Amino acid sequence: MALAALTVAHIFVSVFLVRHIEQYLDTLPSGTRAGWVFDEITSDGNGFVHGLVSRAVPRRPGGVVHRMSWADPSTWVACFFAVLAVLAVVPWQWEKSGPTWNGGMYMLAVAIALAVANWWAGSWWLIALSRLEAVRTEANKPPQGRITLAELVGMRNAAGSSRRYWEARRDQFQWLLQRYRRLAAYQVAIVEPGRRGWTNQNGALAQAITTTERAQLASLYLALQSRYPEAELPLTPWFVTDDDRGQRGRDFPIVHVIPKPSLRERFRITSVPLV
Incomplete structure (x- = not known):
């Protein structure tokens, strides 16, 4: 037939x-x-x-x-x-x-x-x-403004991982990229470790990052920028230094997007015309 x-x-x-x-x-x-x-x-x-x-x-x-x-x-x-x-x-x-x-x-x-x-x-x-x-x-x-302390903690946990091979789902990468773009757009102070106060207030904005956090964030940022050029991250964000760029290819983690589920699991979707 x-x-x-x-x-x-x-x-x-x-x-x-x-x-x-x-x-x-x-x-x-x-x-x-x-x-x-x-x-x-x-x-x-x-x-x-x-x-x-x-x-x-x-x-x-x-x-x-x-x-x-x-x-x-x-x-x-x-x-x-x-x-x-x-x-x-x-x-x-x-x-x-x-x-x-x-x-x-x-x-x-x-x-x-x-x-x-x-x-x-x-x-x-x-x-x-x-x-x-x-x-x-x-x-x-529309941009949501400066990142919150909760978002900074999430970024810090990702960037501060000791794993050489760092992988996550696509939506987790997209979450991280969006926060990096906001961090690049809204500069905060850089302070020595232990000099930044914390607050338990929900939605509190990040006012500063420590020098250790800056280095960790810069390392993962450069790894993402190199691995995923299609993402078009800002070329020269304020938290990435020339020294950080000099480390390219030596200390940066290897980042990888976990592929979507198998074809059999994807077969479940369909679309219908609805008002």
């Missing part, structure tokens, strides 16, 4: 596209770079992607169903071809008296299964593509 062969090909292409999109996202691209790739793809004349409205955010936190906008042209194209796929498989014909059924009911189940498989395959890679727009959306949010 031609549609069954096309469905297998569609699933194969979806697997290929999702793998490559995820690999690109693992390079931690900046909002500008990720947004440029998203715009280049969605400006194409292909009706399934042209004018795509991002579906990166699931309907419920942690959910597997992602919202499709009725303002998205690709939503209408997907719905049209899903109906067309069913009509192309079921054994019906048009006679003088109107449409008549001419086959077993099992063909209806086959038609629906093929339509669902194609819907899922398309949803899977379009949701992955939408994550590029989500990176740009997150990057374009």
Whole structure:
């Protein structure tokens, strides 16, 4: 059956596209770079992607169903071809008296299964593509100002690790990159160890970092800057010195993004048109 062969090909292409999109996202691209790739793809004349409205955010936190906008042209194209796929498989014909059924009911189940498989395959890679727009959306949010003491502790724990090989999930890296950008934008004092006071007040802003923390933060920053140039971190942040740069390649940790879950675990996602 031609549609069954096309469905297998569609699933194969979806697997290929999702793998490559995820690999690109693992390079931690900046909002500008990720947004440029998203715009280049969605400006194409292909009706399934042209004018795509991002579906990166699931309907419920942690959910597997992602919202499709009725303002998205690709939503209408997907719905049209899903109906067309069913009509192309079921054994019906048009006679003088109107449409008549001419086959077993099992063909209806086959038609629906093929339509669902194609819907899922398309949803899977379009949701992955939408994550590029989500990176740009997150990057374009207004700056939140100086980092808090709690955020500084999180950065210090990462930078102060004695591990030579430092790896984390992509979302943890993105959290760290966002805090580094804010630290670069809002300078604080540098004091000797033991000279900085602490407060238990929630949300308290970091007023200073110690010389030890500065060196640790600079070491991890340079490792990230070297390993992930696509992230486009500021080139000369105030907490990185020329001496720090002179240590490049000698004392810096090796950083690595932990790949996403297996393909079987990713198969659970889909998208549906919702108001």
